[in-house]
Amino acid sequence: MFNQAKKCGHCFSCIGLIEKKAPAELDAFETAKLLDYKLYQLNLDEFARKVNQNYKKNGGQDEILYSMNRDVERMLKVTTEIHNPAQNLTRPVAKMGKGMRSIYMLSLLETYTGTESRIPSILMIEDPEIFLHPKLQKVSGEILYRLSRKNQVIFSTHSPNLLANFNSRQIRQIVLDGEGYSKMCEKTDVSAILEDLGYTASDLMNVNFVFIVEGKQDKSRLPLLIRKYYSETYDESGKLSRIAIITTNSCTNIKTYANLKYMNQIYLRDQFLMIRDGDGKDRMELGRQLCRYYEQRNLEDVDTLPKVRPENVLILKYYSFENYFFNPKVMTELGVVESEETFYETLFEKWKEYLHRLSSGKHLTEVLGFEMQSISDIKAHMEEIKIYLRGHNLYDIFYGRYKDQEEELLKRYIDLAPRKDFSDILDAIDHFIYFESRKRERDTK
Structure with a gap:
C-alpha cells in the first residue's frame, strides 16, 4: 500500500491506517497522502455541478471542468477548462469566446x-452586455436581477435589453x-433613456409583457x-x-393565432401569459x-409563432374569473350580502331553484356523486362549486345588481381578499422575473 514506486490511484485505502497515527508519528510520505486526501475532499465536483447547471441555464453550451492539482509542490492550484462533448475537445477557459x-x-x-x-456581497460590473448576442443580453439582465435579490448589484450598460426586469427606482441615467x-x-x-440610446418604440416593441385573456370581463x-x-x-x-x-373569445381560435403571430413580430417573444378558463x-x-x-x-405555417410552453399558459383553478369573487367574509364586509x-x-336556494338543472350543475353532481340537499352541503363543497359551476350564472346572483359600480366594487374586493384567494393567478405571474421587481413592497416582505 505504501510502495512509493506504485502509481497512486487516489483510492485512499491508506487513509484509515494513516489517521490512526498521531501527527508526530507521520512520515513525510504519509503527511503528503493525508494532505492529498483533505484537498480532494474540497468537493470541487459539487461546486462544478452547480456552476454547470447555472451556466447551461444561462445559455452556455460547453461543460466547465475544474481539477485540483494534488502535486504537493504545486498544490492549491485549481485548473478551469471548458469541454465540448460533441467534439470531445478540452481547452483552457481563456480560449472561451469573450461573450460566453x-x-x-x-x-x-x-x-x-x-x-x-x-x-451578501457588493457586485460592480462594467458593461456586461459587451460581445453578447441580444438574446444573451436579456439572459444577462435576468442573472443580474437574480443576483440583486441577495446582493447589492451595480452595473453600467448601454443596452436596454438588460433593463426590462428592473423598475424605475432601480435604474439611474448617467x-x-x-x-463634460x-x-x-x-x-x-425609461422612455427618455431609450430615446437617448437611440431606440424607438418599435425597436423595443413598446411593451414588455402581454396577457392573452378570453373575454372582455377578464380584460x-x-x-x-x-x-x-x-x-x-x-x-x-x-x-x-x-x-x-389582448382579448379573445377562446385561446384556441384563429383570432388568438393571429394575435400571437403579430406579437411575435412586435413584442418580446417569451414575455406573455395566456389565461384560459x-x-x-x-x-x-x-x-x-x-x-x-x-x-x-407552427408545423403548418411558414411564419413562426412564439413557443407556447407550460409556463406561458395558465388554466384558471376555477370555472372562470368570476368564481374568484365568492369569499362570503369579504362579500359581507362589502355589503354584497348581509x-x-x-x-x-x-x-342553496338558487341551487334548488335552477342551478342543479344547468349542464355545469349536472356535471358538479356527477363529480360529487350525490345531489346537494342542505346548506351544510353547500358549505362543505364550495371549492367544487367554484371549480365546476359556470361562473356567469353564479356571479349574476350576487353581483348582477351592481353593474354600474362593478369596477369599484371588485377593486375593493381585491383589496380586502387574502392573497391565497388568487394564488394560482399570482403564482403564474410571479414566475416571470419582470413582475417580481414590481410587486408592492408590503407583499414582498
Missing part, C-alpha cells in the same frame, strides 16, 4: 453567492453635464388584481405601463392541449 466568458463569469457569481451561508462631467439624473424616465378584472400586487406596473396617470392585455375540466390536460395546438400550427350565512342560504 461574460456568461460564465455571471454564472460563477450566481453559484458563489447562492450558497445559504454566504455573506449623462454629461455642461462641463458625468452626473446622475434625479428622476428616471377589465385582471388589471385590478395587477394594480394591487404589482403597483410598479402602473404609471403616474394610473394606466398600465408597458403591458398589453378552467371550464370545470382537467387543468393539466387543457394546458397540454393548448401547447400541442400551437405546436401543430352575512356569511345569508350567502350560503341564497346559494
Whole structure:
C-alpha cells in the first residue's frame, strides 16, 4: 500500500491506517497522502455541478471542468477548462469566446453567492452586455436581477435589453453635464433613456409583457388584481405601463393565432401569459392541449409563432374569473350580502331553484356523486362549486345588481381578499422575473 514506486490511484485505502497515527508519528510520505486526501475532499465536483447547471441555464453550451492539482509542490492550484462533448475537445477557459466568458463569469457569481451561508456581497460590473448576442443580453439582465435579490448589484450598460426586469427606482441615467462631467439624473424616465440610446418604440416593441385573456370581463378584472400586487406596473396617470392585455373569445381560435403571430413580430417573444378558463375540466390536460395546438400550427405555417410552453399558459383553478369573487367574509364586509350565512342560504336556494338543472350543475353532481340537499352541503363543497359551476350564472346572483359600480366594487374586493384567494393567478405571474421587481413592497416582505 505504501510502495512509493506504485502509481497512486487516489483510492485512499491508506487513509484509515494513516489517521490512526498521531501527527508526530507521520512520515513525510504519509503527511503528503493525508494532505492529498483533505484537498480532494474540497468537493470541487459539487461546486462544478452547480456552476454547470447555472451556466447551461444561462445559455452556455460547453461543460466547465475544474481539477485540483494534488502535486504537493504545486498544490492549491485549481485548473478551469471548458469541454465540448460533441467534439470531445478540452481547452483552457481563456480560449472561451469573450461573450460566453461574460456568461460564465455571471454564472460563477450566481453559484458563489447562492450558497445559504454566504455573506451578501457588493457586485460592480462594467458593461456586461459587451460581445453578447441580444438574446444573451436579456439572459444577462435576468442573472443580474437574480443576483440583486441577495446582493447589492451595480452595473453600467448601454443596452436596454438588460433593463426590462428592473423598475424605475432601480435604474439611474448617467449623462454629461455642461462641463463634460458625468452626473446622475434625479428622476428616471425609461422612455427618455431609450430615446437617448437611440431606440424607438418599435425597436423595443413598446411593451414588455402581454396577457392573452378570453373575454372582455377578464380584460377589465385582471388589471385590478395587477394594480394591487404589482403597483410598479402602473404609471403616474394610473394606466398600465408597458403591458398589453389582448382579448379573445377562446385561446384556441384563429383570432388568438393571429394575435400571437403579430406579437411575435412586435413584442418580446417569451414575455406573455395566456389565461384560459378552467371550464370545470382537467387543468393539466387543457394546458397540454393548448401547447400541442400551437405546436401543430407552427408545423403548418411558414411564419413562426412564439413557443407556447407550460409556463406561458395558465388554466384558471376555477370555472372562470368570476368564481374568484365568492369569499362570503369579504362579500359581507362589502355589503354584497348581509352575512356569511345569508350567502350560503341564497346559494342553496338558487341551487334548488335552477342551478342543479344547468349542464355545469349536472356535471358538479356527477363529480360529487350525490345531489346537494342542505346548506351544510353547500358549505362543505364550495371549492367544487367554484371549480365546476359556470361562473356567469353564479356571479349574476350576487353581483348582477351592481353593474354600474362593478369596477369599484371588485377593486375593493381585491383589496380586502387574502392573497391565497388568487394564488394560482399570482403564482403564474410571479414566475416571470419582470413582475417580481414590481410587486408592492408590503407583499414582498
